[in-house]
Each structure stands twice: as C-alpha cells, then as structure tokens.
Amino acid sequence: MDPVLVEVVRGDRVESWHSGIAVVVDANGTILLRIGDVDRSIYLRSAAKPLQALPLVASGAADRWSLTDAEIALACGSHAGEPIHVATAATMLQKAGRDASCLECGVHWPLGEEAARTLAASGGIPSALHNNCSGKHAGFICLACFRGLDPSGYAQPSHPAMREVTAALAETTGISMDDARRGIDGCSIPTFAIPLRALATGFARLGTGHRLSPSLSTAATRIRSAVAANPLMVAGTGRFDTRIATLFGETVLCKCGAEGTAAATVPGQGLGIAVKIDDGAGRAVEVAMVALLQRFLPTSMTANDEFQALAVRTLRNWNGVVVGTLRAC
C-alpha cells in the first residue's frame, strides 16, 4: 500500500485520506525525493499536455500559423470552457484554415461551473470547443495541417501527427511508448502508462532542455514562457494550475490531469515533480503538489497567504462555517 499523502479533517477527526506516490528528480532522472513506488506506471492523462504540445512549436507549425503565446498556452491546458478559452481555440483552428468540425475530442459542458451556467443562461449548448482539451486538439490540428496532412483521424495513434506527439513524449520521458502502455484518454487520444519517475524526468527536461534535441529544447522554453504569461489559458478562473502560474510565473510550470495526476517543473533548480493519487482525487493531488513545491522553493516565495491557502485548504460548509481542513501529511 502507498503512503497517505493528504488527509481530510472534520472536527478533530480525520474523515478521509488519500494515498499515493510522488517523486522529485533532476533532468538526468536522478531521484531527489521519493514517496512510495515511483517506478510504478501511471497513465499520464492531461499531466502530459505541456509535453504533447512540444511538436506544435518545435515543428515550426506555431510560427507558420502565427500562434500567440496565449494560443500555445491553451494547447498545454485543460481549460474551464470560459468564453476566452472557446474563442482562443476557435482562432487557432481558423489560423490553420479549419474550424470546430475538425475537433475529435467530443463535447461536454464547461468544466468551470460558472462557465457552464453562463452558457446555459445565454441559451447556449456546448460544442467541442468547450471540451477542456479543445486547445490541445486545436494544436494537433495545426500540427497536422502544417505537415500537409489531412487532420481527419488525428486522435488515432496511427495518424502521423499523433505519432509525432507520441515521439515527443518518448524523447522527453525516455520511455518507449509501445502499444502495451496505451489506453484511451477522455478526449479520445492515446494516453500512456509510464513510471511516475519518467513523467517527472520529462518535466525536468521541459524545464531545462537537458538531453532534448535543439528544436525541442527551444520549444520547451517557448512553452514555459507562454504558460507563465497566460495563466488563465492553462486552466481557468480560480483553478489550480492557473493559480500556480499566476503565483510563480516562469519559476514553476504545473499541470494536473484526470485521476489524480500532476507534474511540474522548477526550471531554475532543474527539477521535475510528479504525483499520482491512488484514488484519482483532484483535491488531493493539488495539496500534495503544493507540499512538494513548498519543500523545494525558497521560503520567500511560499510565505504568502495565497500559497498557504493552497497548502492547507480550509473546508467551509454552505453557510461559510469552518468544518475542517485538507492538508498534506
């Protein structure tokens, strides 16, 4: 069994808890901190998005279609379906001469509850542009069109554009993305199960360019600065990755994914961090990631109310009464 990483306290008792695994490595993959069996394979899910966006930039597609930093950040994001996200994804497709009919991510109501209610209040219904992955998918389509390919089927493992994305995952993480590791993600693209440690290594390399080809290394720099300059694009109003990007700018790039996955890089220290919560809880992976950041960042960067509010979450009920806390162990 894995160690408990996060506990949920109500009154003076632990009501629930979350076990998991976590690792911090340098760009060689050398382990600096290890909690649990960090060689266990976990599905990358959306934690991989910043790595999956590398070919969009490295290929020259982003420049060819004059993508802005905001658009590149959206390609790395799991967005909340706010109007700015929808509009940005639509513009990316338009720049490549395509539209939302090319998206193969499926349709869901905006992840952001307020965005969903605003859409409903306007009499609207969601399209594929509202899917939290539409920016990533628009990036894949931009890549496919840049390569002169028909984007149709780009979400399939065999499509040349998806092969290029998968190759970037392999180069950054050092893991061969063979078929035995492959599952299907919520947005229908392949997701791969690889050791947690390798995900962290991939993020250390995203942060440093170490062992990456020159084009991927340059793309990594662009992606980090694009997300840092556009925190809202990587997630959404009030959401975790956005709050981290807002707090830390280029000092930390963090990306959460479904089923309690998250990865981050601290480029200045050459670090990659990865966490997987066994039960898949998003609330827990955020708190665990913050605890790891707190350990490696200088106190001067974490001794502020905004960061501390992320580290120990005060749980309030519907009347605003404090009923407990969510905290790392």
Next chain:
Amino acid sequence: MDPVLVEVVRGDRVESWHSGIAVVVDANGTILLRIGDVDRSIYLRSAAKPLQALPLVASGAADRWSLTDAEIALACGSHAGEPIHVATAATMLQKAGRDASCLECGVHWPLGEEAARTLAASGGIPSALHNNCSGKHAGFICLACFRGLDPSGYAQPSHPAMREVTAALAETTGISMDDARRGIDGCSIPTFAIPLRALATGFARLGTGHRLSPSLSTAATRIRSAVAANPLMVAGTGRFDTRIATLFGETVLCKCGAEGTAAATVPGQGLGIAVKIDDGAGRAVEVAMVALLQRFLPTSMTANDEFQALAVRTLRNWNGVVVGTLRAC
C-alpha cells in the same frame, strides 16, 4: 491499511483504486460480513438521513402537518435540486406555517447538473430550497413547530428539536452521541462519528423495528414505504439512491452520504449494511454497496441489466468510446 473495495480500470491496467470498510449486520448488531476495521468511527453524514427523519414521523408532526409520503421521502433525501424537490420542500414549510427564510442549511446550486443549468437558463439563482438537504431541514422545522418551539437555531446541537433528532440516532444505532463525536455537516447540523458497524445496526433496526420504541418502529415502517413509493425524492433523476429505490421498492432502502458513506437496509432479511470509502469517493461507495446487495439478494432480483449496469460501470469518454470499467474487488 484497509482493503481495496473498488478499482478503476483503463485499457488493461488498474488506473485508480478505492480502499474502505464495509459491514453487514442483523438487527442485534451481529456481524454477517466484515471487510476491514468496521469498529472504526466514521462521520455519518447524509447516510443518516432516514434515521434523522424518524422523529418527524414518530412525534406525530408528519400527521399534524398532513405530510405526504413524497414529503417524508424528501426529508430522508439528498436531492438534486430539481423543480419537484424545491416545490416539495416549500410545501412542507408552508404546511407548518413557515417559509424558506427559516432554512439554516445554506445555499448552493442544484447538485443535479441538468437542474443547475435549467435554473441558470431560466435566469434563476439558487435559494436554500435548492440545497440538497432542504427536505431534511424542512422536516426539522416541521418537528420544531409541532413541538411549539421557535425553529430558529434548529440546526444547533442544543436546540430541542435537534436533541430529539440526535436521540433517535442514539436509539437506533445504540451509540451515545456525545460531544466528542460531533462535527459540523455541510448543511450546518451536527454530524457524529460512530463505528461503521453501529450505522449498519441502525439501518437493520430501521428495516425491522427491532429494539426500537413502538413509535420509532411505526415511523420506520412509514419511512420505508414513503421512500419506496417516491424514489425520485430520495435523490433525483438518474442518481444512485433513486435507482436503487426504483429497482427494489420496499426490498431495499439505501442512502448515500458525503465523503463516501452509505447505509442500507434489506428489511425482508433483517439486514443493515454500511460502507465507508477511505478517500471519500462517491463513485466507489455506490459500486461497493451494489456488490454487497448482490451478495445478499436473491439472484432473481439482481440478474437484470439495470442492476448489472450499477455493479460494473462501463466508463466511456466524451465520444462514447469505452475506455474502462469501475468494478468491485
């Protein structure tokens, strides 16, 4: 560490899992099935609602205010905030000469996503009536008014109406609800941490009346038939407790609560069942409860597609593609 009760499979790998504890007892509290440390205390949360509704009926308040079975079922429920739920809670308050301004549960958007969007689409905003606990709270107010009490403050442990509710919890579960066990629930009423086994015993007695006073025993019968006759009131369209009530009628009464709690009774067999998922996941407690029901109900009642769909959940992505399953271990 507790045993794994439920696992989430993607592709051919277990992606996430949920550990927990579960117990099946008879009305004497004798254990028929035990998984993990079932003497561990867990907060009852909304799993206790059918027990908390007993005084409303046993006192005579429900008859005094001419509450219907639908209204009694709502008092036992965690509803989705659908229009029928809101209207029913409002009527309960009206019958006692009160209105929504008396509710002390706080305000949140409907739990049901479609209900929330429908409300937003109509230009509405939520009131305390939309709180999933408004039926329970309306029941408390009906009880207070029947006793000739000012309902103000009814959510506090010291209010006489709440003391009567707490006494019913103690009588059914056999546990003294002392202050050391008390936390604050999401809707601001007290919630108590008691052994999982005692929660199961309370439900076995709800199902049989065994060891209850005549008035509580009669009330238990009314509550069971009220929920069985009004499945939609105990939860909402497509929600778990509603589906169980629809499938089984008076054969099974099941109630889930926050943080992965659930309790059920199978009156015909004199059984009480309780489950707590360590990490608090609702998706897991439902699957675990179904697995326990499957073990104790005759095959003729569980060998249907609707039940099997609850037992092994097929996970589909936004394009409807099967990506995995959620299943009991």
